[in-house]
Amino acid sequence: MKTLTLIVLTLVMLTPFQKSMAQAEKKQQGAVLNHIAVYVTDLAKSTAFYKDVFDLEIIPEPFKDGKHTWFSIGPAGHLHLIQGAKAGVEHDKNEHLCFSVPSVDKFITLLNVKKIEFEDWAGTRKAVTLRVDGIKQVYFKDPDGHWLEVNDDHK
Template structure:
């Protein structure tokens, strides 16, 4: 029997309550490029994540959910300090892993990371991993 190649990530779907608000948030905070989506039903936004695949925002969530920080999406940036300036300019509060407001976690390997929430409360991590 032939061995199958390893699977690759195609996309990540995030269920959101306000598609236009979430589209603006993800597009502006992470500078993501919107890509064509096939449904054209007003309930989806797709963003390119480069070689990692795509991010699909899907309208319809109830915004009364509470999410655990352990279940998060992570994006890497060239400079965490520059990224923090973006968060501050947009009045988006961030914290370190233990939850200290405005703080940065430095992992044992030297990678800096911050955590914050999207408009629906989904946890997001941004780090400067190379």
């Protein structure tokens, strides 16, 4: 009788664990970012810009047609530059790519050396935004006028 009671008690205790395991198995992984594509007018100029400013690694691209550059952007995936955009398109600051760096102050030094104008969110030249959570941000444009943010939310 003691053995039967022990078996029943063990089964009762394992039931919630089995239900939670079944629920965990049913839940599928959500989507993950594969790449971001940026349409550019001058592939060589934009490739040099992203490589030099962000120290991105160029990776092989499958098309080999001279119209694409692919960069690794770490666990987030890839950045694809694609030749063919029309010049003179105005881009809104709300639509931007953001890169995190260990030090915004050191990054600003790089921007100054490369003579790249930057501003805070409000548009004040050479200024830094300080978010309410203490993260520093600066904004600037790539050669095609796409807005870029750099912050120090580096983890």
